[in-house]
Amino acid sequence: MPGFFGTRASLLVDLAITTFVLMPFALLPVIRLAKRGEHRRHRAAQLAFFAIQTLAVVLLEVDIRLEGGSAAIAGRAVQLDGAAVRVLLLGHIAIATTTWVGWLTLLVRSARRYSGKATPPLPGPFSRTHRRWGRWVWLGVFLTSASGVVLYVAAFT
Numbered sequence: 001m002p003g004f005f006g007t008r009a010s011l012l013v014d015l016a017i018t019t020f021v022l023m024p025f026a027l028l029p030v031i032r033l034a035k036r037g038e039h040r041r042h043r044a045a046q047l048a049f050f051a052i053q054t055l056a057v058v059l060l061e062v063d064i065r066l067e068g069g070s071a072a073i074a075g076r077a078v079q080l081d082g083a084a085v086r087v088l089l090l091g092h093i094a095i096a097t098t099t100w101v102g103w104l105t106l107l108v109r110s111a112r113r114y115s116g117k118a119t120p121p122l123p124g125p126f127s128r129t130h131r132r133w134g135r136w137v138w139l140g141v142f143l144t145s146a147s148g149v150v151l152y153v154a155a156f157t
Contacts, residue, residue: 008076009156012063017152019056023049024142031134039114050103053141057096073155080154088154092147099140106133 003014027049033042064070074085113126 007156009152010063010067012059013156016056016060017148019052020145020148023053024138024145027138027141031138043114046107050107077155079157085154088151092144092151095140095147096144099137099144102133102140103137106130106137
C-alpha cells in the first residue's frame with residue numbers, strides 16, 4: 001500500500017518515519033516530567049514511548065522484508081548509488097541498535113531501583129547516572145531519527 005508522503009515508500013515506512021521523526025521531540029516533555037519530580041508519569045511515558053518505538057521498528061522491518069529486504073530497497077534508490085545507501089543503512093542500524101540497547105538497559109536498571117516507592121527517595125544515588133544515560137539515549141534517538149530521514153530520502157524519493 002502506498003504511503004502518504006508521495007514517495008515510493010509504503011504506508012508502513014511512512015508511518016515509521018513519522019514516528020521516528022516525532023520521537024525526539026515527544027521525549028522532551030517526558031524528560032521535563034522527571035525534572036519536575038513527576039517520576040511515575042516519567043516512567044510510564046518512557047515505557048510507552050519505548051514500546052511504540054519498538055513496535056514501529058518491528059513493523060518497519062516486516063515491511064522491508066516483504067519488499068525484498070534492505071538490499072532490494074537500496075538497489076532501487078534513485079538519489080544515491082545502492083552501495084552508498086547500504087553504507088548509510090549500516091550507520092543508521094548501528095546508531096539505532098546501540099540506542100535501543102541503551103534505552104532498554106536504562107529502563108531495566110531504573111525499574112530495579114524504583115518500584116513506585118522511591119527507596120531511597122528520588123533523587124537518589126542512581127540519579128546522576130540515570131540523567132547521563134538519559135541524555136545519551138535522547139541523543140541516540142535524535143541521531144537515529146536524523147539518519148533515518150537521510151536514508152528515507154536516499155531510498156524512496
